Amino acid sequence: KNQVEQSPQSLIILEGKNCTLQCNYTVSPFSNLRWYKQDTGRGPVSLTIMTFSENTKSNGRYTATLDADTKQSSLHITASQLSDSASYICVVSDRGSTLGRLYFGRGTQLTVWP
Amino acid sequence: EADIYQTPRYLVIGTGKKITLECSQTMGHDKMYWYQQDPGMELHLIHYSYGVNSTEKGDLSSESTVSRIRTEHFPLTLESARPSHTSQYLCASSEGKTDTQYFGPGTRLTVL
Numbered sequence: 711k712n713q714v715e716q717s718p719q720s721l722i723i724l725e726g727k728n729c730t731l732q733c734n735y736t737v738s739p740f741s742n743l744r745w746y747k748q749d750t751g752r753g754p755v756s757l758t759i760m761t762f763s764e765n766t767k768s769n770g771r772y773t774a775t776l777d778a779d780t781k782q783s784s785l786h787i788t789a790s791q792l793s794d795s796a797s798y799i800c801v802v803s804d805r806g807s808t809l810g811r812l813y814f815g816r817g818t819q820l821t822v823w824p
Numbered sequence: 825e826a827d828i829y830q831t832p833r834y835l836v837i838g839t840g841k842k843i844t845l846e847c848s849q850t851m852g853h854d855k856m857y858w859y860q861q862d863p864g865m866e867l868h869l870i871h872y873s874y875g876v877n878s879t880e881k882g883d884l885s886s887e888s889t890v891s892r893i894r895t896e897h898f899p900l901t902l903e904s905a906r907p908s909h910t911s912q913y914l915c916a917s918s919e920g921k922t923d924t925q926y927f928g929p930g931t932r933l934t935v936l
Contacts, residue, residue: 714866744924753828753914753927754867799867803923811926814866 712737714802716815724823727760727790731818733783733800741803745774745785748797748817757785789823827851830915830928837905838936845900845931847915856898857925859914860884867914873898901908 714735722809723729728764735743740757742761746754760783766775771788797817804811828849837843847857854875859867859882869882873892887909890904898917902909912932916925 751932752929753916755927756924789829812869814868816864816866819864 712802712804712813714800714813716798716800716813716818718818719816720819722821722823723790723792725792727789729790729820731785731798731800731813733785733819735781735800735802735813736800737781737804737813739805740762740781741777743774743783744801744803745772745783746799746801748799750796754799758774767773767794769810772775790820792822792824795820797820827932828915828926828928830913830919830931833929834932834934836934836936839904839906841935842906843902843903845913845933847898847900847928848896849898849917849926849928850896851917851919852895853917853919853926854895854924855918855920856892857916857918858882858888858890858898859916860886860898861912861914861930862872863912871875871900885930905933907935909933910935 717732744755744759749753752757760776761766773786776783797819799817802813831846856873858871861867868884870884870886871890873879879890888900912930914930915928918925
């Protein structure tokens with residue numbers, strides 16, 4: 711069964727600290743993996759996208775890694791800010807259909823305290 | 825910031841009412857989607873469209889219906905709302921190259 715599991719479910723850190731969010735998936739065949747940021751009451755916004763051949767991708771203070779062999783990805787946030795408080799969702803796309811079916815994780819709820 | 829809009833943002837209605845959730849995008853994307861999301865849970869695809877006059881049901885069974893008469897417009901309709909329809913509904917569109925989906929702000933629906 712194709713699944714996307716994220717950990718931790720929630721995380722609280724102090725402003726300025728770093729953190730790493732994890733995503734494990736069983737989706738096959740694999741096409742790409744995206745990390746989205748979803749602010750409370752808003753729609754998700756894409757942060758990074760990685761294909762099979764990419765093992766790291768950065769977007770400002772966000773750095774995503776991908777190990778396609780172990781089917782694991784991580785999102786590292788550097789020097790966290792209050793505005794980083796949000797849900798971070800891992801999304802994996804397969805190549806099994808023209809649509810490129812998306813599998814969503816439940817997200818990690820990050821709270822950054824001052 | 826993506827140019828995709830949803831109205832209303834919040835809706836509280838009584839059981840049995842007919843409602844339409846609006847979604848519009850100005851990016852010229854052919855593909856559009858509707859997702860349902862409950863608090864703390866993953867997004868579930870309920871409808872999608874490849875283009876004008878094309879609509880398909882998603883993975884999660886839904887009593888809602890959709891239409892795609894114009895490229896930019898993808899409304900979702902519930903003929904008779906029930907409390908079980910209470911949820912957040914997210915609309916998205918994607919471009920052909922990367923298929924990255926751009927999401928609207930969502931409609932929070934509460935059926936009493």
